[in-house]
Amino acid sequence: MPTRPVRVAVQLQPQDADYAQIRDAVRRAEDLGVDVAFNWDHFRPLRGDVDGKHFECWTMLAAWAEQTSRIELGALVTCNAYRNPDLLADMARTVDHISGGRLILGIGSGWHRTEFEDYGYEFGTAGSRLDALGEALPRIESRLARLNPPPTRDIPVLIGGGGERKTLPLVARHADQWHWFAGPDELPHKLDVLRGHCAAIGRPFEEIELCAGVGGLGRAGLPPQLPEVEGEPLRALGVTMFTINVVGPSYDMSFVQPWLDWRDRLNA
Structure with missing residues (x-):
């Protein structure tokens, strides 16, 4: 299998900003040369004022799809419990x-108890939510195969999370991409576990693109390191997509440029 190119993604967190600022941020991300723009699937801010400004995930993705022309887009990640799988x-x-074949279907089991309860969803347990995700993924695949018109491509499925008994088996069976916020010290063990789950079902491990979060306020409250510090150890383990969290209301992407320069050197 050919070596995948390195890609740089941003997660434009849809809180603390007016929509005009978010719309401008995704435009700037595409103009800058970012490969993928993610938002997230939450109903309220995850930090600061929990009653502060916030916008919904999938209506936003539809708007981004119309606004942009090159960049891939998706949720990091959709909460399976919030929508019927079909x-x-x-x-x-x-x-x-709408996007002309640029959607990534990021999905996970969900974790934010307060927003589950506030919007009337059953929270259950971590295990029951993962079981529900396992039941939903085949339904999603079946429905995609029956829709008219069909998708423009096999929509890549990205699964987030590192649980070894339930999440990683779902990655092995259903995902095109696996995303986790793990450093180079933790990642080798997780990859060994994922390889084992792939081997158990006869799937080549190399079919799954490995994606990692590399900084911003979503990771220990710290700005991202330079790619030579943060990216190279992860790339040596096989990671090819690197996601940087970008926060509102300013959505300052100045620290994304070194990652794009690094990507371009590696992909030249």
Whole structure:
């Protein structure tokens, strides 16, 4: 299998900003040369004022799909519990068409108890939420195969999370991309576990693109390191997509440029 190119993604966190500022941020990300723009699937801010400004994930992705022309886009990650799986498949197919085939279907089991309860979803347990995700993924795949018109491409599925007994088996069976906020000290063990789950079902481990978060306020409250410090150890382990968290309301992307320069040197 050919070596994948290195890619740089940003997560534009949809809180603390007016939508005009978010719209401007995704435009600037595309103009800058970023490969992927993610938002997240939450109903309230994750830090600061929990009643502060915040916007919904999938309606935003549809707007981004219309606004942009090159960049891939998706949620990091959709909460499986918040939408019927067949409906989610139809939403993903629609955004796929609006974008001309640039959607990544990021999905996970969810974790934020307060927003589950505030919006009337059953929180359950970590295990029950992962079981529900395991039941939803085949339904999503089945619905995508039956929609008319079909998606413009096989929509890449990105699964987030590092649970070894339930999440990583789902990655092995269903995901095109695996995303986790793990440093180079933790990652080798997780990769060994994922390789084992792939081997158990006869799937080549190399089919899965490895993606990692590399900084911003979502990781220990710290800005990202330079790519030579943070990126090189992860790339040596096989990571090819690197996600930087960018926060509102200013969405300052000045620290993204060194990562783009590094990407371009490696991909030349």
